[in-house]
Amino acid sequence: MPAPPKFLDYVDANADKFIKRLAEAVAIPSVSGDASYRKHVHEMASYLESQLKTLGAEVRSVPLGKQVLDGQEIDLPPVLLAQLGNDPKKKTILCYGHFDVQPALIGDGWDTEPFKLVIDDKTGRLIGRGSSDDKGPVLGWLNILDAHKDLGLPLPVNLKFCFEGMEESGSEGLDELIHAEVGKGKFFEGVDAVCISDNYWLNTRTPCLTYGLRGISYYKVTISGPARDLHSGVFGRTVHEPMTDLIAIMSKLVTPCGKILVPGVEDLVAPLTSEEKARYDKLDYGIADVEHSAGAQIALSDDKAAVLMGRMRYPSLSLHGIEGAFSAAGAKTVIPAKVSGKFSIRLVPDQTPANVDPLVIAYIQSEFAKLNSKNKLSIENIHGGKPWLADPNHWNYVAAIKATEAVYKQTPDLTREGGSIPVTLTFAESLGVNVLLLPMGRGDDGAHSTNEKLDRSNFIEGTKLLGTYLYEVADIKA
Secondary structure, eight states: OOOOHHHHHHHHHTHHHHHHHHHHHHTSOOBTTOGGGHHHHHHHHHHHHHHHHHTTOEEEEEOOOEEEETTEEEEOOOEEEEEEOOOTTSOEEEEEEEOOBOOOOGGGTOSSOTTSOEEETTTTEEESTTIIIIIHHHHHHHHHHHHHHHHTOOOSSEEEEEEESOGGGTOTTHHHHHHHTOSTTSTTTTOOEEEEOOOBOSSSSOOEEEEEEOEEEEEEEEEEOSSSOEEHHHHTTTSOOHHHHHHHHHTTTBOTTOOBOSTTTGGGSOOOOHHHHHHHHHOSOOHHHHHHHHTSSOOSOSOHHHHHHHHHTSOEEEEEEEESSOOSSSOOOEEOSEEEEEEEEEEOTTOOHHHHHHHHHHHHHHHHHHTTOSSEEEEEEEEEEOOEEOOTTSHHHHHHHHHHHHHHSSOOEEEEESSOOHHHHHHHHHHOSEEEEOOOBOTTSOTTSTTOEEEHHHHHHHHHHHHHHHHHHHHSOO
16 A cells, blocks of 8 residues: 555655754754763653654653663663554554664764754755664654644554664663563554664665674683783793784684684574575675775675675674783883783574584684693673574565655665664564564765764655555555
8 A cells, every 4th residue: 555645745845844853853962872961861762752742642751770881870761662553453563763872072073063963955964963873763753643643644553662762872771671561461562563764775876674684792802821011021932922822812713804713603504595695696785885885995705795695694703902902102012911802703593692602612712722821711702692584575574665666666675784783683582573674874874973964865755665664564464
């Protein structure tokens, strides 16, 4: 069922009003990872709660308790649980988004004040922290409610919203809340599918739907020996040096071409099907796009499908840093007494931290033993999360494909992404329903970076897309 023309016309006619709403939201510096900004995250929650109530939603602001941040105990921002409609004849769609943002200061290299939405009339860019990640998409849902309320149109589905204020800081407290709200008489009862708009197109040309995300296992390997830092002129070639041992271990984890050397890790990867392989060949994203994003011609291969599968459907191991080593300017002839190397493995089905960790730990212990070193080794998993994969043939995705074709006149790419959105897996496992990632923004939006933007066309057409998706969902057979 296509969206009513008067809904689409309303979105066009009220574009300036919607952009004003985005400007109001961007002006609230809701940085969740800095205690001094926490009051603004609460301010943003209150702003959204007021907007939702004005637009006819029943809203419950759920406190999540306290946390210790920057040496002080402060309140976690609430989660907003909102609902419109409970018609048993209609499907119920849960929409998730977050209203916190990454830190941003003009001194970081911004061309404009980060928390003032700047409209670049020449390029159509709406520049400001959170414009794309994730205030623009969240307000897209409010724009839809606004249109239906003003036009007197009934919503085609029952809607539930879960908006949080800690996504950029680990979504602390959210998983526990979701689990507590599953069951008869609970908020998430009756949800038929989930839609999340918190990701981006691969490029600036082609809309996409995302049906998979990699998980992660992040490790810290520590090697210690001397009681204190030593002088290399006095102790060089007389003692086992922790840094030498660590470099030897780190060099045995991955090849320069990205092959993971830990035995058994690659064997856990689910087999590639011919149907999935064909998706990578069709993607409107190539080696030039990869190298443009990287800023240099450094792709591992000229084979587009191989490179994209390396990002989306195969695990990767990356070395991130060494803690405790000398890194300042100049020369310092020190032998560090204790150093830690940090690396991570991006996980894919059927890998989990539970089945990968023992392989990694056993391998590192084995390689360390081969060094015959008298230093001491310790390994810890700092954090981890499982990968997520949905069925892109599910009616939820079919509806989103139809909506994209209606709004953008293009068939969207079906993608898996290399990063992680942990709440996606939480919803999938806790609710037992299909989860769809339906992005609003483009691949060059610069989320988490300086000069973050959302194109005006993506904000307005994206609002139409989210609304049209609801109509297509209502019409499709489950």
